[in-house]
Amino acid sequence: AQSVTQPDIHITVSEGASLELRCNYSYGATPYLFWYVQSPGQGLQLLLKYFSGDTLVQGIKGFEAEFKRSQSSFNLRKPSVHWSDAAEYFCAVGNYGQNFVFGPGTRLSVLP
């Protein structure tokens, strides 16, 4: 069965520090991979996505993610976190004709 795990339920970082959010998946083939962000009380906004090609993808708000096939991972990174990045982050996997599967989310808190 397809599944997505985000091992960290809650992460706290200081403003200006680097960030890495982990995502691991189980899928029959190389899926499409996505990261979404949800600010409090809001819907989900697409940060970035991977289909094929270059395994390092750039997204909005200074985020990037790297697809590692051997590790079935798609970790999200940001070199310097801003207070406005505090939110919940969801990893999702899917493929053409298949509904997406979302991870449980990682809540990010940012210390001033």
Next chain:
Amino acid sequence: DVKVTQSSRYLVKRTGEKVFLECVQDMDHENMFWYRQDPGLGLRLIYFSYDVKMKEKGDIPEGYSVSREKKERFSLILESASTNQTSMYLCASSQDRGGYGYTFGSGTRLTVV
């Protein structure tokens, strides 16, 4: 930009009431979805639709139904609301069945008392 609009941000309903959650998208997307979001459980798919008048059950359809009479509108119906349906409900749409990702509405936080 694609916009997905959910008619209510907050709703409070009584147990046993019939509840309608409305979702409208303005970019002619074929595909629409309803999720519920609960802490620690992430997003769970309730129903989806790939075409007008078409609907498919997702992972947790029990207690819910949907209606898609027009391409732009996808309604979620709670036939008889119960307290365990208190949740955040998210509507999404997509251009195709794969690579473009989903566009989400802002959500409706439903409380059933």
